[in-house]
Amino acid sequence: MSDTNIDSQSGSSIDTPEHRYTSALAQDIEVGWQDFWAENGTFHTPNPVGALADPNRTEPLGEKVFVQDMFPYPSGVGLHVGHPLGFIGTDVYSRFKRMTGHNVLYTMGFDAFGLPAEQYAVQTGQHPAITTNANIANMRRQLRRLGLSHDMRRSVSTTDPEFYRWTQWIFSQVFNAWYDDSPDVDGARPISELIEMFESGERCTPDGTPWADLSAGQRNVIIDDHRLAYISEAPVNWCPGLGTVVANEEVTSDGRSDRGNFPVFKRNMRQWMMRITTYADRLIDDLELLDWPDSVKNMQRNWIGRSNGAKVDFASDAGPISVFTTRPDTLFGASFLVLSPEHPFVDQLADPACTPGITEQIAAYRTQAEGKKEFELQDDTREKTGVFTGAYATNPVNGEPVPIWIADYVLMGYGTGAIMAVPCGDTRDFDFARKFDLPIPAIQEPPASWFEERDLDVTLDTRQWPEAFVGDAPYVNSTNEHLQLDGLVNKVEGIAVMNAWLERAGVGEATVNYKLRDWLFSRQRYWGEPFPIVYDADGNPHSIPDSMLPVELPETDEFAPRTFDPNDAMSNPESPLDRLDNWMNVELDLGDGMQTYRRDSNVMPQWAGSCWYQMRYIDPLDDERFCAVENEEYWMGPRTDVRPDHPGGIDLYVGGVEHAVLHLLYARFWHKVLFDLGHVSSVEPYARLFNQGYIQAYAFKDEREIYVEAAEVNGNTDEGWTHNGEPVTREYGKMGKSLKNAVSPDEMYEAYGADTLRLYEMTGGPLDSSRPWETRDVVGMYRFLQRLWRNVIDESTGECNVVDTPADEDTLKLLDRFRRPRRDGRAPLQHRHRQADRAQ
Amino acid sequence: MDELHFNTAIAKLIELNNAVTKLDATPRDVAEPMVTMLAPLVPHIAEELWRKLGHGSGRDDGGTITYVDFPVADPSLLVDDTVELPIQINGKVRSRVSVAADADKATIEAAALADPKVIEALAGGEPKKLIVVPGRMVNVVV
Known part of the structure; x- marks a missing residue:
């Protein structure tokens, strides 16, 4: 195969030796080997059982490693060079693992349900399945040309009925x-x-x-x-x-x-x-x-937002008003209550006989609050509004009457729909108290440095404080005949002492609350x-x-x-x-x-398929189960040999940090349900997660703030930048079609070949750091590969020209300085360095 | 490689390749490990060179570099790669100790405690404090 490739490489210019590593030769070599890998099933990975089993191969290939990228949405726009950074990283890793005695599961699927294909269908009438399949075919072509070592038998799309059958299951x-x-x-x-x-x-x-x-x-x-x-x-x-x-x-x-x-x-x-x-x-x-x-x-x-706190009951004429607080230790500082305007007690508490006009005031306040959206209500910088109901509740810890207000920043859907306000220790409550001239009792003595920074003498007269004090400090004014917080200095102790008292006194209880819905x-x-x-x-x-x-x-x-x-x-x-x-x-x-x-006329959200796709990679052809038990156990089972509490799951999962709470939380949830029901042996889907960095690029805007083609811009940092002679401004950030700075991998394959592109992307820093894209720097890696080629191949004959005389000691040392150490249990060099660093 | 810091591997491979370029001819015992180490990064050119080097036509390796063993370092050459660390006794440099450049803390400690000057200073006792900064120095307080 290789000889044919090189023979076909004869049309270059007279100056160029016939067998130089040119972009044309690189392309021939690359396409030739990609065909070879596909025809020979080079990256086919055997399973223990089922259609993909190959009992003769599993053992000799060694210990298993399951490597996975977060699979892409098959966009119609195609890839730019920023997209495959993580894919190249996982490919290098997978190939390295294959060469060090591992059985590697590595493939790529498509997360193909979603809005863009549907919106395209709405505009054109073309069925989303047709659009999606065409986009998948284009993306597969682009990724294949990069030389990724995927086992393509395992590649699935969430839109395949054979796949979503199991999502439904x-x-x-x-x-x-x-x-x-x-x-x-x-x-x-x-x-x-x-x-x-x-x-x-x-x-x-x-x-x-x-x-x-x-x-x-x-x-x-x-x-x-x-x-x-x-x-x-x-x-x-x-x-x-x-x-x-x-x-x-x-x-x-x-x-x-x-x-x-x-x-x-x-x-x-x-x-x-x-x-x-x-x-x-x-x-x-x-x-x-x-x-x-x-x-x-x-x-x-x-995101889950677990907090330990307490439910506290404040007695009122309408009955006990329960509030949830994460800081029960500050109860002595609670000087008013704020209820959601929809709180069921409000109408009973607001007595027009005592407070004339209160019913109308509350009705008007509710009307204006309804017009606001939740994000506005939760915006702490907004001007505080509220209405005093005219009624009082009793602070259970000191018997003080506390005024009851309503305000729209307290939401009925969160907690109990009522809060206790501790203005000295909470910024929002402090602002509210200042605005409506409510008392601000001090219950902590802030450190002297806090006052110094605010140019104040130390004082517990909160009228002089410019803002609330938020933090740990010794408690003051926080003692009654059954309970003493004064003398304590941290909130963990304070909360424990207060919660014990609340439960003893029967006016509250310790609770755990979550933000997760x-x-x-x-x-x-x-x-x-x-x-x-x-x-x-x-x-x-x-x-x-x-x-x-x-x-x-x-x-x-x-x-x-x-x-x-x-x-x-x-x-x-x-x-x-x-x-x-x-x-x-x-x-x-x-x-x-x-x-x-x-x-049911609904459909599932676009997160459904990605909740479990790794199990289908494992067993894509099984039509009896979503994944055979033995195969899941082999590829994802807990590695108790690594750590007694190893949860199992994918050995390396690479993707962007933007999926931190959506996909990664949902997938963990589904996996745990499947684990509880006995369908999988792993407790977690992804044992190791790695967030790759991003490839960033300069974009240029003209005076109308419209992006211009970055490739057509001239200039430098000293003299400024121009496009068609007009001055333009430069900004640094994402790469994308709309920013007119996208570079397609196809351009790079043509100019240099996929190997040069891979090397350039990997050389820009550790995989987790972002790096700039500079098209003019790519050639450096190309020249390196040309030198490498020349060191092994005679450019005029195309024959191998290495000699069998042994290398000198100096070259061998250079070689051994960074080669992988022996497979005898010694840690890799780099790892040992890191341990040494940590030990310092 | 396990930490996915491929950039450092690339930098070293470029350095090696540059050194090889200066030689009159490329020895096979450098070319072959260099090509195999580059294979995960640039698999196509590596396959091609591997084939040119006379490998990969047999059935046992599937005709590809994919499953060829990644090179293993020769430890005798690794040990030569040593650094000399100053040993301070009570704050003053009294001796030096040679250790492998990548030696961990325990190894350096053991080497320092075996140093004649340190043994002399300890006079059979235990050091009050033994501070090791790998790659930099050892400080013994007696």
Whole structure:
């Protein structure tokens, strides 16, 4: 093969030796070897059992390594050179592992459901499947040309019915499961076991009525209340501009959809939810088992937002007002309460006989609050507003009367809809107290340095404080006859002492609270996985038996949900599937004879397929199971030989940090459900996570702030930059088509070849750091490969010209200075250096 | 490689290749390990050169460099790569000790404690403090 390639390489200029490593020769070599690898199945990786098993190969190939990239969405735009940075990194790693005695599972799939293909379909009428498959074919071509060593037999797309059949199957598993939080189980179990427990009386029904005395409908309500996938009438993020609801994670910090940038409104709607909250503790605690960047672990911890605090009851005329606080130790400083305007006690507390006009004031305040969106309400920099109800509650710790206010920054959906305000120690409460002239009792003595920085003498007269003091400091004024915080200096102790007193006194209890909410799981769109659910005449959901999966997407030529004026908050979703009556109504025998059912018109969110795709890489051809037990155990089972508490999962997972809380949290949740139900042996899907950096580039804007082609810009940092003679300004950041600074890999293959591009991308720094793209620097790597070639090949004859005389000692030392050490258990050089560094 | 710091490997391979360029001819015992070490990074040219070097046509390796063993260092050459660290006794440099450049803390400690000057200073006792800064120095407080 190689000889033919080189013979075909004769047309170069007279000066160039016939067998020089030119871009044309590089291309011939590269395409030739890519064909060779494909024809010979060079990267085919054997499984222990099933269709991809090869008992003669698993053993000799050695220890397993499962390497995976976060799979891409097959965009129609194609790749630029910034995209494959991580892919090249995993390929180099996989190839290195193959050469050091490992059996490497490495492939690439496509996360292909989603909006762009659907929007293209809406505009052109072309079915999203056609667009998607064409885009996948183009991306596969671009990636193949890069020389990635994927086992292509394992490449899947989430849009393949053979793939989403199993996404639907997993959904059914989640739907037919409940969370048993008893200490000896603490995990998901099949719904059938819950029913048995109710029938036998081992478990009481919520109100104590014997199971046998309940009607079928009442039983259904109880069962559905336990399911890990359930339908809920709940506040959701309705996005009229997209015509669909979106998850909390898909709403930006300014309250808009991350796709399309439309306003998002909180509305009560009937939607599918996943009970991810039942896994909150395990999702936090098991982070300890993972070899992940601390930054990503922290983002997950913050997103789940577990905090220890207390529920405290303040007596009032309307009954005890419960507040949740993360700082019960500051209770002595609570000088007023703030209730959400919708709090059920408000009307009873606001007595127009005592406070004339209060009813009207509150009504007016509620009206203006309703017009605001949640992100506005949570914006701490906003001017504080509120209304005093005229009523007082009693602070349980010192018996002081505290005024009760309403304000829109307290949300009914979070906690109890009421807060205790401790203005001396909380910035928002401090601002509120200042504005409405409420007392600010000091309960901590800030350190002298705090006063110095603010140019103040040390004082506990908070009227002189410019702001709240937030932090640990000795408590003051925090003692009653049963309780003493004065003298303590840190909040952990303070909280423990206060919580013990609250429980003793019967006015509160220690609690754990979470920011995490259940996962909104339905979308009113077309291009997603249909739900494997039908509804009977009474509207009860039933999962479709496995034998009837997949529920394939029906054909249609109307792909759009109805969209509305982006600001029409009161519009209602109408999904594309709703319109297809022939598909929506179906006759099935689910065990009660043939009956008519109605299908679910929602589709799953684009995160569904990526929750479990690694298991399909393992066993892409298995049509009995989503993944054979033996194969999952081999590729993902816990590596107790590495660490006794190793959770199992993929050995190296590479992708962008932007997936820290969406994909990575959802995938962990599904994996844990599958683990609890006994379908997988690994506790976690991704043992080691690595965030690759980004390739960044300069972009140029003209005076109208419009991007110009970066490749056509002239100039330098001293003299400035011009485009067609006009001055332009330079900025540094992402690479992309819209920024007119994208460089396609195809250009680089043509100019230098894939090997040069790979080397250039890998040389810019450790894989986790970002690096600039400079097209003019690529040639440096090309010249290196030319020298390498010349050191081995005679450029005029194309023959190998190495000599068999031994190398001198100096060259050998240079060689051995960085070669991999022996396979006898000594750590690699680099690793030992790192340990030495840490030991300092 | 396990830390995915491929840039340092590339820098060293460029250095090696430059050294080879200065030689009159390329010895096979340098060319072959160099090509195999480059194979994960630049697999196509590596396959081609490997074939040119006379490998890869047999059935046992599948005709490819993919599963060829990554080179293993010769430890006798590694040991030569040593550094000399100053040994301070009570803050003053009293001796020097030679250790492998990548020696870890424990190894350096052991080497320092075996130094005649240190043994003399300790006079059979234990050091009050033994501070090792790998690659830099050893400080013994007696």
